[in-house]
Amino acid sequence: MLVSGAVWLLLSHVAAHSLAQRNFSSMLEQQANRTMELSEWEQRWQQHRTGFHQLEVHKMLQNNYDKVVNGRSSVRFFFPLCGKAVDMKWLADLGHSVVGVEISEMAIRQFFQENNLTYNEESVPSIPGAKLFQNTEKSISLYQCDLFSFSSSVAGQFGAIWDRGSLVAINPKDRDRYAALILSLMAADCRYLLDTFLYNPDLYEGPPFFVPDEQVLGLFGSSCTVELLQSEEALNDKWRNWGLDSMIENVHLITLKAPK
Numbered sequence: 001m002l003v004s005g006a007v008w009l010l011l012s013h014v015a016a017h018s019l020a021q022r023n024f025s026s027m028l029e030q031q032a033n034r035t036m037e038l039s040e041w042e043q044r045w046q047q048h049r050t051g052f053h054q055l056e057v058h059k060m061l062q063n064n065y066d067k068v069v070n071g072r073s074s075v076r077f078f079f080p081l082c083g084k085a086v087d088m089k090w091l092a093d094l095g096h097s098v099v100g101v102e103i104s105e106m107a108i109r110q111f112f113q114e115n116n117l118t119y120n121e122e123s124v125p126s127i128p129g130a131k132l133f134q135n136t137e138k139s140i141s142l143y144q145c146d147l148f149s150f151s152s153s154v155a156g157q158f159g160a161i162w163d164r165g166s167l168v169a170i171n172p173k174d175r176d177r178y179a180a181l182i183l184s185l186m187a188a189d190c191r192y193l194l195d196t197f198l199y200n201p202d203l204y205e206g207p208p209f210f211v212p213d214e215q216v217l218g219l220f221g222s223s224c225t226v227e228l229l230q231s232e233e234a235l236n237d238k239w240r241n242w243g244l245d246s247m248i249e250n251v252h253l254i255t256l257k258a259p260k
């Protein structure tokens with residue numbers, strides 16, 4: 001009787017575990033084939049459908065700034081899929097430098113104009129068709145190109161990365177190559193701040209796409225330490241109108257386990 005009780009307990013644990021596994025992978029399955037073409041993103045900018053843009057510096061970056069900078073000065077920050085995030089100006093004003101990558105030339109020009117920065121533009125010999133936009137002080141360098149044509153041979157490696165609206169915006173099928181690219185851009189002391197969302201993907205198709213913590217660990221855990229810094233219910237009217245009942249925003253700090 002005692003033995004069968006123990007066996008039952010064990011079996012129920014196994015069942016609960018596989019149910020959780022099935023939920024997590026079936027939730028990912030829901031958005032696995034969703035794709036947004038680069039032209040669709042450019043169109044969004046043309047049509048002012050850029051609800052992701054925030055007028056204020058992102059709260060999660062401000063809250064975790066000390067942990068990212070970690071006592072260093074003049075840190076080189078990388079912004080994958082940068083849009084026209086005002087966070088870039090904020091960091092430059094604090095004495096850091098910023099390199100961003102963005103497909104929409106319109107977004108990049110708006111960034112410099114709206115922040116009253118004079119800027120230059122030039123072509124990028126190593127990336128056919130790409131352009132580099134820089135403010136006069138050269139503290140902010142924005143590359144207009146597909147993120148996947150960017151590499152460490154273009155602008156070296158970085159001491160920090162602010163990933164907001166980036167891992168969650170690239171097409172879900174590209175996550176492995178995205179992680180490989182990000183890892184190749186991390187200097188040995190890099191502190192990578194990653195913002196992700198958890199919600200019910202049956203209710204909304206993304207972007208932003210659903211990225212569970214298990215996947216963050218799967219993508220970066222073999223070479224990095226992943227620490228969950230903050231987890232907040234971020235549901236607002238916009239997301240309520242999309243039909244969502246919960247939108248958890250998680251912020252992770254990712255650092256390389258061993259020096260390269």
Ligand code: SAH
Binds near residue numbers: 038041148
């Ligand atoms: N990080 C920004 C923008 C997030 S939205 C912010 O916080 O406001 C995602 C942005 O990535 C859009 O501006 C879109 O034009 C751009 N984008 C999407 N896919 C891209 C790709 N493969 N390469 C470069 N930019 C891309």
